[in-house]
Amino acid sequence: MYDLIIRNGKIVDGTGAPWFAADLAIRDGLIVSVGSISGEAVQEIDARGLFITPGFIDIHTHSDESVLCDPSSQSKITQGITTEVIGNCGYSAAPAVGGAVAKVKESLAEFALELTWSSFAEYLDCLRRVRPSVNLYPLVGHGILRRAVQAGPDQEVSQGKLVHLLEEVLDQGARGLSTGLIYPPGCFATTEEICRLCKINARKGGIYATHIRNEGDNLLDAVTEAITIGERSGVRVQISHLKAAGPANHGRVTEALDLILRARERGVDVAYDAYPYTASSTGLSAYLPDWAHRPDGRTLREKLLDPTLSRRLQAETEAIVVARGGWGALMVSFLSDQANSWMVGLSLAEIAEQTGQEPWSVVKELLLQNQTVEVICFCLSQADVDQVICHPLATFGSDATSRAVQGVLAQGKPHPRAFGTFPRIIRDYVRERKLLGFEEAIRKMTSAPAARLGLYRRGMIRPGFAADLVGLDYASIADQATYLEPHRLSTGIVFVLVNGGLAYDVAGGVTLPGFGQVLSSDKA
Ligand SMILES: [Zn+2]
Known part of the structure; x- marks a missing residue:
C-alpha cells in the first residue's frame, strides 16, 4: 500500500534525460517506485497530459x-x-x-x-x-x-x-x-x-x-x-x-x-x-559610495544632513547612477514609510520631475524618511x-x-x-x-x-529520493508578474508535492501547515 500514486504523467527526471512515460509511487515522503505500478494507494492523481518534474x-x-x-x-x-x-x-x-x-x-x-x-x-x-x-x-x-x-x-x-x-x-x-x-x-x-x-x-x-x-x-x-x-x-x-x-x-x-x-x-x-x-533590485542606499556607510563616528543620516558631505555624496552617487543608466533607470519599488507611497512604481527621474526637485534631493529625502527604500534598476x-x-x-x-x-x-x-x-x-x-x-x-x-x-536525495525522480514533485502543464506555464503589477501568480503549475505531501494544487491553493523541512544537515 502506497500513500500516493501519480499515474500517466510524462516524467522529466531532472537529469536532463528526455521525458518518459511512467507512474510514480510515494510512501513516507519518498519516491519508492517509478514505472508501471499495479499496487494501491490512499490517494491517486491522474496526471494525463502533464509533465512531472522534481x-x-x-x-x-x-x-x-x-x-x-x-x-x-x-x-x-x-x-x-x-x-x-x-x-x-x-x-x-x-x-x-x-x-x-x-x-x-x-x-x-x-x-x-x-x-x-x-x-x-x-x-x-x-x-x-x-x-x-x-x-x-x-x-x-x-x-x-x-x-x-x-x-x-x-x-x-x-x-x-x-x-x-x-x-x-x-x-x-x-x-x-x-x-x-x-x-x-x-x-x-x-x-x-x-x-x-x-x-x-x-x-x-x-x-x-x-x-x-x-x-x-x-x-x-x-x-x-x-x-x-x-x-x-x-x-x-x-x-x-x-x-x-x-x-x-x-x-x-x-x-x-x-x-x-x-x-x-x-x-x-x-x-x-x-x-x-x-532589471536588478536592491536598496537605494547601495547606490551610495562605501564611505557613506563607513562607521567613522557619523551615521549616514548625519552625513546626508551635512551640506559639504551631502554635496560630495551627490557627486559620487550621481556618477554611480549614471553608470547604471541614469535616474530614469531606477524605479522605486518599496518605501517603509507610507507618506510617499504614490512614488512607488515611478522612476527617480519621474519623481524629480513631478515634485520639481533635483533627483538627488528626492534620494536624500527618501533615505531620511524611510528605514527601507527598495529600487528596481533597469541596467x-x-x-x-x-x-x-x-x-x-x-x-x-x-x-x-x-x-x-x-x-x-x-x-x-x-x-x-x-x-x-x-x-x-x-x-x-x-x-x-x-x-x-x-x-x-x-x-x-x-x-x-x-x-x-x-x-544528494533531492532534485531527481529516483526511488529513494524525497518526493518533492511538480505537475505542470507545458502549454500554459507562464509568469504573470510584471514590474507594475508584480503580485500575480504564475500559471501552469498544476500541483506541487513537498516531501510527499500535496503542498499546492491549482484548484485548492496552498496547504497549511506545510510539509517543508529545514535542511540543516547533510542527511536532509
Ligand atoms: Zn545579492
Whole structure:
C-alpha cells in the first residue's frame, strides 16, 4: 500500500534525460517506485497530459523572515519551488546576538515580527515551528556575523571571534556562508578575512555564496576575488545573481564566464546562479559610495544632513547612477514609510520631475524618511541575461523574499522575479524563444542546484529520493508578474508535492501547515 500514486504523467527526471512515460509511487515522503505500478494507494492523481518534474530549487532567496510571517510561501510554491536557500547576500536572521540584534530587529519590522531567538539553532527551531510549505536550506550571512562580534560601531572586528562564531553556527545547522560585498559591513572586509572564514566553511562542508564586490565597472576583479577565495580556501563557490550592470559593461558576462570556466579547469569548484530579467533590485542606499556607510563616528543620516558631505555624496552617487543608466533607470519599488507611497512604481527621474526637485534631493529625502527604500534598476542587457541563463553551469535563483497576493507580503511593487522566475524560464527560454531544451531547463532547476548544495536525495525522480514533485502543464506555464503589477501568480503549475505531501494544487491553493523541512544537515 502506497500513500500516493501519480499515474500517466510524462516524467522529466531532472537529469536532463528526455521525458518518459511512467507512474510514480510515494510512501513516507519518498519516491519508492517509478514505472508501471499495479499496487494501491490512499490517494491517486491522474496526471494525463502533464509533465512531472522534481521540485524546483530556488538557490538564492531572501525569505529568512517572510516565511515566519507567512509560511505558505505563495509566490514561490506557485512557481513549482519546493526548496529555498535562505541567508544570502551577507544577511541572515541569526545569530541575533551583540550588534546583530538591531539589524535583525530592523529587518523584522518590515514584517511586523518580534525577535524571539538569539542563536542560529533557536532560529532554525522557529522555522520548523511555523511548518513551512517549502524546504529551507539555511546559510549564515557574513555581515550578521561581523555585526555580532563587533564591540562598537567604529571598533575593529576581532578575527578570532568571527572565526569562532562561524564554527559555532555551522555546527548548529547552517549549510554555508554568504557574503554581500557591496553592502555594509561586508564591503569593509578584506579578501583575507573571507578566505580565513571559508577555510573553516570548507572543512565543515559548507558552500560559499557571494554577492560579489562589484557587478559594474569592476565586475571582472570581483569575479576574480571570488575565484581566489575558492582557490585559497578550497571552498565551493557560488557566485550569486551573475550580471554585468550598466550600459558600458554590457557584454562583459562573456569575460566573466571565461574566468569561471578557466578556474574550473584549474580545479576550483566555482559556479553561479542568475534570474531571467533585465532589471536588478536592491536598496537605494547601495547606490551610495562605501564611505557613506563607513562607521567613522557619523551615521549616514548625519552625513546626508551635512551640506559639504551631502554635496560630495551627490557627486559620487550621481556618477554611480549614471553608470547604471541614469535616474530614469531606477524605479522605486518599496518605501517603509507610507507618506510617499504614490512614488512607488515611478522612476527617480519621474519623481524629480513631478515634485520639481533635483533627483538627488528626492534620494536624500527618501533615505531620511524611510528605514527601507527598495529600487528596481533597469541596467542589464537581454543578450547578457540570455548568455548567463543558457550556459550549462547556470542554476536559477529568484533573489526574492517570498510574497503573497494579499496581506503584509503584498506591499510595494517588488521585482516580478519574486512571483515569476521559474515559469518565466520555461515560457520564454524554452517554449517561446527555444534557447533552452525543456529537459535541460528542468535539470538546471533541480538536479544541478541539488548537486551544488549537497542535497544528494533531492532534485531527481529516483526511488529513494524525497518526493518533492511538480505537475505542470507545458502549454500554459507562464509568469504573470510584471514590474507594475508584480503580485500575480504564475500559471501552469498544476500541483506541487513537498516531501510527499500535496503542498499546492491549482484548484485548492496552498496547504497549511506545510510539509517543508529545514535542511540543516547533510542527511536532509
Ligand atoms: Zn545579492
